[in-house]
Amino acid sequence: MIDNDDCATVMTNDFDNHTDSTLRVTAKDVVSEGVVSLTLARPDGKRLPDWAPGAHVDLILPSGVTRQYSLCGNRWDPYTFRVGVLREPAGRGGSAFVHDVLSxxxxxxxxxxxxxxxxxxxxRYLFIAGGxxxxPLIPMMAQADLMGIEWTLLYGGRTRTSMGFVDELAAYGxxxxxxxxxxxxxxxLPTWLTAAASDDAKVYVCGPEPLLGAVEKCCVDWPVGKLRMERFVPKQQSAPARTAPFEVxxxxxxxxxxxxxxxxVLDAVQNAGVNVLSSCREGTCGTCETTVLDGEPDHRDSILDDSERDGAGCMFICVSRSCSDRLVLDL
Incomplete structure (x- = not known):
């Protein structure tokens, strides 16, 4: 969820404009049943771009598949990235490639x-994770710990053996x-969230859609910005605001x-020969974020919440459409 009103992404770097940037897999470790971690570094040994807790990267796999993974390593290590990958049997092949082929x-x-x-x-922070x-919460906890800020993690999963990074988290007692x-x-959730509602803690949640939906039901009356969530799959959307064609x-x-x-919008723009970076094409990763100069977007992404959409000066053009006859984009 984007925190700033102008809808600019929090961080960009030289990788964003170079799809042929490559990293080498320097370690591959099993961290639980069905989850592996990858450690990545530049082949030339140079520094990687800086990042902050909550960031993710796109991995463009040799199979041609692109997938997004949250960075879960040490943000103060300038030479390596770490991501965790869950094997998803019903997925589209990206996680299977990472687990079975990537070495x-x-x-x-x-x-x-x-x-x-x-x-x-x-x-104070309350972190809630599912699977x-x-x-994305691992570096957040490390950051809060470094700054001496009080925090608690509630971490659920199917079984203890399926929950990644449990041994690492044991250091936090x-x-x-x-x-x-x-x-x-x-x-x-009602007990944990009722306790958090009464103070000035911020609550960060990431996990499968049933968990996120259950948390949202418990927090419908909370002030804007207190609850912050990240989705790995698109949120179910209502019908588009309009079904007629529109101009961009x-x-x-x-x-x-x-x-x-x-x-x-993304397809129409790219078919016109204008290059826009994109990745998920589902409105979850934020890669195709584009500034809106005029017109009223029909936001259909899973990144912005309702309050952010009201004042957003951007749209995610892989899924979002238009409420007006015409949009003007900064492209």
Missing amino acids: VGDVVGVGGPRNNFPLVPAP IGIT NRVVIAPQDEVGLLD ELARSAVTVTVSPNGS
């Missing part, structure tokens, strides 16, 4: 880091509550395109 010494293309889930200042959703479903049942003017390119009812 130490192989190279992968990289985009980012980008950060749609920044850790904002607070006197692989632990990955009783600030980490491990709650496998086969041992304790579903997370007691690309101000810097002096080109106007027509977006059909069944086409995306």
Whole structure:
């Protein structure tokens, strides 16, 4: 979820504009049943771009598949990135490639880091993770710990053996509550969130959609900005605001395109020969974020919340459309 009103991404760097940037896999470790971590470094040994807790990278795999993974390593190590990858049997092949084919010494293309889930200042944090959703929270806990800020992690999963990085988290002692479903049942979200609602803590949540939906139901009356979430899959959207075609003017390119009812703004722009970086094409990664100069976007992404959409000066053109007859974009 983007924290600033002008909808600019929190972080960009030289990787964003070079899809042929490559990193080498320097380590591949099993961190739980079904989860491996990859450690990545530049082949030439040079520094990697800086990043902050909550950031993710695009991995462009040798199979041609692009996937987004949260950075879960040490942000103060300038030479390596670490990501955690869950094997998803019902996925589209990216995680299977990482688990079964990708090996130490192989190279992968990289985009980012980008950060749609920044850790904002607070006197206290409650972190809630479900399964692989632990990955963006690991560097957040390290950052809070470094700054001497009080925090607690509630971490759920199917079984203890399926929950990644548990051994690493043990170093934090009783600030980490491990709650496998086969041992304790579903997370007691009402109790945890009721306690957090009464103070000035910020709550960060990442995990599967059922967990996020359950948290949202508990927090419908919370003030804007207190609850912050990141989704790995698109949130279910209502029908588009309009079904008729609309025009999109690309101000810097002096080109106007027509977006059909069944086409995306991204496709129309790229078909006109204007290059826009994109990755997920689902409205979850933020790669295709574009500034809106005029018109009213129909935001259909899973990044901005309702309050952020009201004042957003951008849109994610892989999924978002238009409420007005015409949009003007800074492209």
